[in-house]
Amino acid sequence: MRALTKKNILIFVGILLTFAIVQGLISVGIISSFHEITIALICINIIMAVSLNLITGFTGQFSLGHAGFMSIGAYVCALIIMRYDSTAGFLMGILAGALVATIVGILIGIPTLRLKGDYLAIATLGMAEIIRVVFLNLEITNGAAGLSGIPRHANWFWLFFFAVITVLTINNFIRSSHGRACISIREDEIAAESMGINTTKYKVMAFAIGAFFAGVGGALYASYFYFLKPNIFGFMKSIDILVIVVLGGLGSVTGSVVAAILLALLTTFLQAFTEIRMILYALLLVVIMIFRPQGLFGTKEINDFFKFRKKHERIE
Amino acid sequence: MPLLSVEKLTKSFGGLTAVSSVTMHIDKGELVGLIGPNGAGKTTLFNLLTGVYEPTSGSIKLHLPQEEQDKDGKVKTKVITKELGGLKPYNVTKAGLARTFQNIRLFKDLTVLDNVRIAMHQNIRYRLPSAFLHLNKFHNEEDRLVEEAEKLLDIFKLSHKKEELAKNLPYGEQRHLEIARALATKPVILLLDEPAAGMNPNETAELTETIEWIRKEFDLTILLIEHDMSLVMKICERIYVLDYGMLIASGKPAEIRTNKRVIEAYLGEEVSNA
Numbered sequence: 001m002r003a004l005t006k007k008n009i010l011i012f013v014g015i016l017l018t019f020a021i022v023q024g025l026i027s028v029g030i031i032s033s034f035h036e037i038t039i040a041l042i043c044i045n046i047i048m049a050v051s052l053n054l055i056t057g058f059t060g061q062f063s064l065g066h067a068g069f070m071s072i073g074a075y076v077c078a079l080i081i082m083r084y085d086s087t088a089g090f091l092m093g094i095l096a097g098a099l100v101a102t103i104v105g106i107l108i109g110i111p112t113l114r115l116k117g118d119y120l121a122i123a124t125l126g127m128a129e130i131i132r133v134v135f136l137n138l139e140i141t142n143g144a145a146g147l148s149g150i151p152r153h154a155n156w157f158w159l160f161f162f163a164v165i166t167v168l169t170i171n172n173f174i175r176s177s178h179g180r181a182c183i184s185i186r187e188d189e190i191a192a193e194s195m196g197i198n199t200t201k202y203k204v205m206a207f208a209i210g211a212f213f214a215g216v217g218g219a220l221y222a223s224y225f226y227f228l229k230p231n232i233f234g235f236m237k238s239i240d241i242l243v244i245v246v247l248g249g250l251g252s253v254t255g256s257v258v259a260a261i262l263l264a265l266l267t268t269f270l271q272a273f274t275e276i277r278m279i280l281y282a283l284l285l286v287v288i289m290i291f292r293p294q295g296l297f298g299t300k301e302i303n304d305f306f307k308f309r310k311k312h313e314r315i316e
Numbered sequence: 317m318p319l320l321s322v323e324k325l326t327k328s329f330g331g332l333t334a335v336s337s338v339t340m341h342i343d344k345g346e347l348v349g350l351i352g353p354n355g356a357g358k359t360t361l362f363n364l365l366t367g368v369y370e371p372t373s374g375s376i377k378l379h380l381p382q383e384e385q386d387k388d389g390k391v392k393t394k395v396i397t398k399e400l401g402g403l404k405p406y407n408v409t410k411a412g413l414a415r416t417f418q419n420i421r422l423f424k425d426l427t428v429l430d431n432v433r434i435a436m437h438q439n440i441r442y443r444l445p446s447a448f449l450h451l452n453k454f455h456n457e458e459d460r461l462v463e464e465a466e467k468l469l470d471i472f473k474l475s476h477k478k479e480e481l482a483k484n485l486p487y488g489e490q491r492h493l494e495i496a497r498a499l500a501t502k503p504v505i506l507l508l509d510e511p512a513a514g515m516n517p518n519e520t521a522e523l524t525e526t527i528e529w530i531r532k533e534f535d536l537t538i539l540l541i542e543h544d545m546s547l548v549m550k551i552c553e554r555i556y557v558l559d560y561g562m563l564i565a566s567g568k569p570a571e572i573r574t575n576k577r578v579i580e581a582y583l584g585e586e587v588s589n590a
């Protein structure tokens with residue numbers, strides 16, 4: 001079995017340890033319920049950022065509509081768990097939310113992914129707004145008042161579980177031939193087509209996978225924060241996610257994870273100054289663009305740094 | 317029957333006819349040159365053949381012989397004809413035409429190995445679920461890809477640089493990598509758009525040998541655009557000459573060299589002494 005390599009066992013142990021430590025800290029009470037919210041936000045942001053990174057960072061399709069997919073996952077999941085209030089209902093809700101988001105992603109992706117650059121950004125932005133306005137006017141979603149009292153099934157275990165699944169799945173995808181096909185579109189679309197890659201197909205595929213996990217993220221959000229209204233998923237939410245991706249590095253899963261953690265911590269510390277939070281965000285982006293335009297990690301991953309070290313050891 | 321036959325192929329951009337009623341054919345195993353002055357429509361013709369442009373009129377047909385066993389177990393060769401005009405570039409590549417670009421179009425920020433592996437994508441034998449889960453089948457197939465890619469890179473003396481980013485290679489090696497990448501799609505016909513552009517005479521001589529070698533090794537048919545007459549006259553068996561989008565001559569290098577129209581339009585006087 002190739003699954004039992006040293007590296008994979010190390011990753012598995014690392015995941016278990018992270019889970020156990022945080023779980024321990026929560027049970028002992030060192031992590032208060034207030035800080036638990038930060039941890040939940042980190043998990044959801046990791047899911048959102050890594051899935052957007054697949055679309056924008058790896059496939060090179062600039063999307064400003066990720067919050068739209070998130071809201072679909074959130075509303076579908078909320079409506080399901082409000083009727084089937086159980087863990088099974090919760091899991092079903094996540095799956096349904098993710099699948100509906102995927103279908104919408106494919107339907108929207110096919111026409112809009114013909115566009116490039118700024119035009120695609122505007123089209124996806126418009127799409128997210130349309131989704132928001134639909135939820136604002138539907139009866140089943142209770143319009144602007146939103147849904148409240150959604151049963152809370154998402155806890156540290158499920159949040160962590162889905163964050164890990166998202167990161168591993170997307171990471172695996174990128175390191176497959178299909179993933180390389182997506183990356184080749186970012187690098188040079190004309191050359192990719194000439195090498196036998198159906199670029200439209202792989203753009204839509206990346207968009208659909210990104211939408212699927214955005215749906216998962218939204219579903220977890222709905223169940224953890226037990227309150228939804230369309231305004232949560234506005235333009236600013238998409239920008240929030242994009243900031244994480246750009247800060248971490250377009251084309252780095254590690255970067256997205258690290259940036260999601262950093263920004264969630266920053267937001268928690270700035271809780272008292274909500275008004276200047278967005279100003280600081282903007283400032284942060286400007287500073288990054290000046291000093292490190294490729295983001296914290298560029299296109300590097302955590303194992304690239306280990307490789308580098310090994311090379312040095314050999315030379316010595 | 318020729319391998320590729322082009323019938324009255326025309327492409328106009330608005331009022332400008334870039335390629336006008338070109339009829340040509342390439343037989344299996346041939347090495348054919350396409351020459352002509354700048355702006356004659358050579359690259360446009362390439363783009364038509366590879367699906368980047370859709371022809372205004374005319375046809376491009378690929379005739380692939382395929383071996384078939386009938387009921388008695390006898391092997392018969394049947395020719396399957398496929399129309400390439402109007403196909404998307406990736407479908408043309410799937411049909412068996414691979415190309416390089418006049419101004420190198422590598423995946424610059426990816427490694428040499430990835431550049432070749434991407435071109436192998438159309439021949440991979442695992443599906444999306446394996447890509448997500450990295451099952452055993454995935455690993456076996458990926459190992460095969462790396463092995464095959466390294467073999468290809470070896471031909472161009474690039475395998476020791478497989479982890480290098482494509483943009484960090486010297487110019488000549490980038491040209492070589494582009495050919496290796498095109499070969500990775502397992503083509504029947506290889507189209508080379510000015511492979512020797514920007515190379516010094518030594519590098520060109522080396523490239524000439526490499527092209528002849530890969531033709532034999534991979535059983536390829538090659539069509540190449542080139543301005544370097546030392547290369548064209550040395551290796552091409554037949555040459556087509558384009559001027560203002562029209563074919564003005566075709567034939568063996570010796571005939572082209574003495575053809576009045578070609579000398580007038582492109583070669584000039586001094587080459588006839590070369």
